[in-house]
Amino acid sequence: MNPQEIYLFGLIGLRALAEYDLPEYNRSTDMSKRELERQIELVLEKIDSPEAESLFNDMKIIIDTTESPIELSFLLQQIYMSSSRKAQYYSLRYSRQQSAEKSQDFPISYHESRYEPETHISVSHEAELVRLSVMLLLRHLPEYTPLFNLHFKNIEIDCVLEPQLTELPYIVVEAKSRIVNLKQLDIATKQLKSAMSAFGRKTVGIIVLENPLLEYNREILGKNMHLLFFDARKNQFIGEELYGFIKGIRS
Amino acid sequence: MSTLALHLNKPYGYSCQTWLATDISNRYFSRIYRVWFATTFNPPNNGHSSNPVILYQELDQIVHRNDFNHSRVEQLRQRLTNWISGSRLTPSDIANLRAEIASAPVAAFRPQLWRIDLANIHITRLINLGQFPDEYQIRDLISPEFEVIAE
Numbered sequence: 001m002n003p004q005e006i007y008l009f010g011l012i013g014l015r016a017l018a019e020y021d022l023p024e025y026n027r028s029t030d031m032s033k034r035e036l037e038r039q040i041e042l043v044l045e046k047i048d049s050p051e052a053e054s055l056f057n058d059m060k061i062i063i064d065t066t067e068s069p070i071e072l073s074f075l076l077q078q079i080y081m082s083s084s085r086k087a088q089y090y091s092l093r094y095s096r097q098q099s100a101e102k103s104q105d106f107p108i109s110y111h112e113s114r115y116e117p118e119t120h121i122s123v124s125h126e127a128e129l130v131r132l133s134v135m136l137l138l139r140h141l142p143e144y145t146p147l148f149n150l151h152f153k154n155i156e157i158d159c160v161l162e163p164q165l166t167e168l169p170y171i172v173v174e175a176k177s178r179i180v181n182l183k184q185l186d187i188a189t190k191q192l193k194s195a196m197s198a199f200g201r202k203t204v205g206i207i208v209l210e211n212p213l214l215e216y217n218r219e220i221l222g223k224n225m226h227l228l229f230f231d232a233r234k235n236q237f238i239g240e241e242l243y244g245f246i247k248g249i250r251s
Numbered sequence: 252m253s254t255l256a257l258h259l260n261k262p263y264g265y266s267c268q269t270w271l272a273t274d275i276s277n278r279y280f281s282r283i284y285r286v287w288f289a290t291t292f293n294p295p296n297n298g299h300s301s302n303p304v305i306l307y308q309e310l311d312q313i314v315h316r317n318d319f320n321h322s323r324v325e326q327l328r329q330r331l332t333n334w335i336s337g338s339r340l341t342p343s344d345i346a347n348l349r350a351e352i353a354s355a356p357v358a359a360f361r362p363q364l365w366r367i368d369l370a371n372i373h374i375t376r377l378i379n380l381g382q383f384p385d386e387y388q389i390r391d392l393i394s395p396e397f398e399v400i401a402e
Contacts, residue, residue: 003342010336010345017333023382027287027330029337030390036337084332088353095350128254131371138395142282146395232253235373 001090008043008052009090011036013083016059020076055083130158130175133208133230136237137161140246143168157195168249170199175208175230182220189221196224204249212238255369255377264288264367264387266397267306271359272331275348279340284392287380288367294385300326301386303364307401310362319357327360328352364401371396 018025018033031039044053059079066072134146144161151157161171174192179185188207196203205225212229221227226245229238256262266288276284289297293304300306300323313321335348367389378388 003346006346006349007336007342010332010349014333014337023380024330024333026378026380027388028333031337084329084336087336088332088349091346091349092353094346098347128257128370132253132373135371135393135396138393142393232373235253235375 001094002047003094004043004047005049005052006087006090006094008040008047008049009055009083009087011040011043012052012056012059013080013087015040015056016076016080016083019063020073020080051086055079127158127175127177129177129208129210129230129232130173132232132235133175133228133237134159134161134173136230136235137171137173137206140242141171141249144171155191155195160199169202169204169224170196171204171206171249172196172199173206173208177210179207179209180211185227186220189225192225204245206245253373255372255374258374258377259290259369259387261290262369264290264369264389265292265303266365266367267303267310268363268365269310269327269331269360270363270402271352271355272334273363274359275331275335275352279344279348280338282394284397285334285388285390286365286367286392286397287386287388288365289385289387290369291385294383297383297385301383307362307364310360314357314361317357321357324357324360328355362402363399365397366400367392367397 014025014029014031015033015036017028018036029036040056044056059076062072062075062079066075130148134148138144138146138161141161143164145164147160147162148158149156150160157172158175159173161173163170172192172195174188174195176184176188179188185207189205192205192207196205203224206228207225208228208230210230210232218227226241226248228241228245230236231238255264266286268284268286273284276282287301289301289303294302299309306323309323312318313324318324331352332349335345335352338345340348372389372392376389376391378390380386380388
């Protein structure tokens with residue numbers, strides 16, 4: 001049995017599970033029932049598996065024709081178990097066959113934890129603007145660790161992103177929910193530059209604002225500074241500046 | 252009211268995760284974790300499999316006794332397998348992972364207690380599973396958003 005067919009049996013098992021135990025199904029996958037069915041049909045079109053096709057059709061007949069909920073649940077459990085066990089059995093065979101072909105084992109030590117403790121993050125009560133925007137930034141920058149609420153030169157820095165690789169720059173983040181004009185932006189920029197100086201010349205600064213500034217001109221920020229607009233309601237950055245910033249970090 | 256801390260009126264979420272689930276997420280899902288959580292350490296109205304502290308105690312004992320026939324281990328194997336089966340991995344990776352989960356020793360199910368900082372999480376990421384009153388899910392947790400408090 002090839003991996004596609006094993007995959008198909010797994011999906012049919014999930015489809016049965018979705019019908020008789022929805023919470024358990026939701027624990028397992030993000031796919032909607034419709035999406036799952038489409039995926040099953042797509043794989044069925046690609047490969048020739050009379051056994052899987054027959055099982056899938058049986059399941060559809062059971063769902064359409066069984067009237068008693070107890071009977072329906074029982075029959076679908078049988079489909080789930082049958083399909084899952086078949087997938088399980090053939091997965092083991094496939095995996096062993098592959099291992100034999102490659103003559104190598106999985107480099108896994110079950111007796112040693114691979115969990116590397118992250119740097120302890122001391123988080124006090126913090127505006128949601130800085131927390132949510134930093135968490136979203138970290139999705140683009142997985143090699144950084146956040147340090148919140150640092151004090152430097154009488155300035156409280158909202159967050160410093162510390163690189164795990166020495167070739168990457170530090171990133172200093174300031175979130176400002178109340179900036180509405182260029183004068184306030186100018187003050188915030190000067191403060192941020194002062195804080196950035198502590199982390200070396202390559203340091204990049206970010207000011208996160210809640211609302212886009214109408215009269216904003218990119219040049220007033222100067223080199224290594226970015227202004228990002230964050231929509232806390234939708235949990236997303238607005239505009240293209242984020243991509244320019246990420247590109248600058250990666251180059 | 253954009254964060255889970257405000258929405259649920261709780262600062263933290265608690266979850267019990269196995270080493271194997273975490274390791275699979277690290278290797279195959281770019282360290283993005285699919286986790287359930289409760290807003291209290293010992294939610295009285297949840298089932299045992301959705302109670303962080305009871306699940307932790309139970310798994311800890313199972314691992315120490317190497318109780319490989321325990322129904323909890325079988326349930327967790329099945330849950331992990333279902334998760335992999337419905338994921339976007341390639342069929343070949345899915346087959347290999349199914350085999351890995353099926354043959355994993357009891358020690359691979361050693362528990363970790365996680366504390367999720369709900370002030371870091373936007374409400375749009377919350378999934379209410381609907382079975383127990385205090386059981387939620389986040390499907391894309393990253394490491395700065397939680398802390399391992401016991402393992």
